[in-house]
Amino acid sequence: MKRRHLVAAAAATLAAPAIFAPSRAGARTRLKLILNWRYQGPQGMFFLAEDRGYFREAGLEVAIDQGEGSAAAVTKVATGAYDIGFGDINAAIALAATRPAEAPVGVMMLYNRPPFCIAVRADGPIRTPKDLEGRTLGGPANDGALRLFPAFARLAGIDAAKVTVVNMQPQLREQMLNRGQVDGVFGFINTIRFSARLIGTDADTAYRFIAYGDYGMDLYSNCIVVSRALARDMPEAVRGFLGALTRGLADMLREPDAAVAAVARREPLLNVAVERARLDATVRDEMNHPEIGTIGLGDVVEQRFVRGIEILAEAQGLPRKPGFAEVFRRDFLPPLSARPTRVVG
Structure with a gap:
């Protein structure tokens, strides 16, 4: 094929509304993946899987895009813009309660401990959730913690009507908190911690x-x-993707410097030292629930997961409680023997 035809074919692929495409014999299946956020150290598992040929060996060609927030990743998969997302399962649960035919399905749980928080100044008057009343809080519109604030407010005894919430660009979050332009900010603890360090x-x-x-x-x-279309029509592509990602994940845990270097190849201005520290903290604080010793990283404890659905349904006033199988399927996962049962130490 001549060069101009190759360019035209690539442009047509980018413009096509259907993202995944069945492969011809010997060809690779094309998939589009959206990340949870802009390039960061903990995403190294995806890029190691790409750079070391694990996706290719699974018969896949995966285009990886930066994200705009964990909740946004779920929405973009629901709209058909992407086949796969690294996003907040709670956003998927909420979507399944109202638009079950569109809601994506979770297939591999990576952050098994809740990272959601509100950060306030240590020298300020806010010490308990109740102290948030009468204050102004800010966060990116697609931030998972912001989306979950109504549920948190109900559980923590906050009158959410007495809290003003404003949106901000992600890169301004810590600066606005430092300057006193807001009283607190929503986010993942380690996202705020390491963005502040920058x-x-x-x-x-x-x-x-x-x-x-x-x-x-x-x-x-x-x-x-x-x-749902990918899970229904191309289950082997889902299994292949998770198998390749699991290999990238194992490499990231074993070679964290290589994982950060893989991210830095996509973003040369990345602060490598900060991103290495972010990776370590994410693994320790967000991927390290004791349950993985039994079920392996990637799976969930059904009773705990269902309890999360109940918390969201009650606190957010969802019209119904989606069933477990509507929002999470473990049948695409690699076997337990192939998945980590320990991530630190």
Whole structure:
């Protein structure tokens, strides 16, 4: 095929409304993946899987795009813009309660401890959730913690009507908190912690974190979600993707420097030291629930997951409670013997 025909074919692929395409014999299946956020160290597992040929060996060609928030990743898969997302399973649950035919399905749980929080200044007057009343909080519109605030408010005894919530660009979050333009900000604890470090702020001394998990929200968090069409029509592509990602994940845990280097190849301005520290903290704090010793990283405890559905349904006033199988399927996962049962130590 001549070069101009190759360029035209690539352009047609990008413009096509259907993202995944069945392969010809010997060809690779094309998939589009959206990440949870802009390039960061903990995403190294995806890029190691790409750079080391694991996706290719699974018969896949995966285009990986930066994200705009964990909740946004779920929405973009639901609309058909992407086949696969690394997004907040709680956003998928909420969507399944109202638009079950469109809601993506979770297939591999990666963040099994709740990272959601509100960060406030350590030298300020806010010490408990009740102190948030009468204050102004901010966060990116697609932030998972912001989306879950109504549920948190109900569980923590906050009158949410007395809290003003404003949206901001992600890169301004910590700066606005430091300047006193808002009283608190929503986010993942480690996202805030290391974004603050990038602007010279030691979050562990400058901020106080009000963690959702301390107030009854023992929720799962970021998960690989896939479109219902992909799960239905191309189950082997889903299995192949998860198998390849599991290999990338194992490499990331064993070679964290290589994982961060893989991300840095996509974003040369990345602060490698900060992203390495972010990766370590994410693995330790968000992927390290004791349950993985029994079920392996990627799976969930059904009773705990269902309890999370109940918390969301009650606190957010969802019209119905989606069933477990509507929002999570473990049948695409690699066998337990292939998945990590320990991530630190």
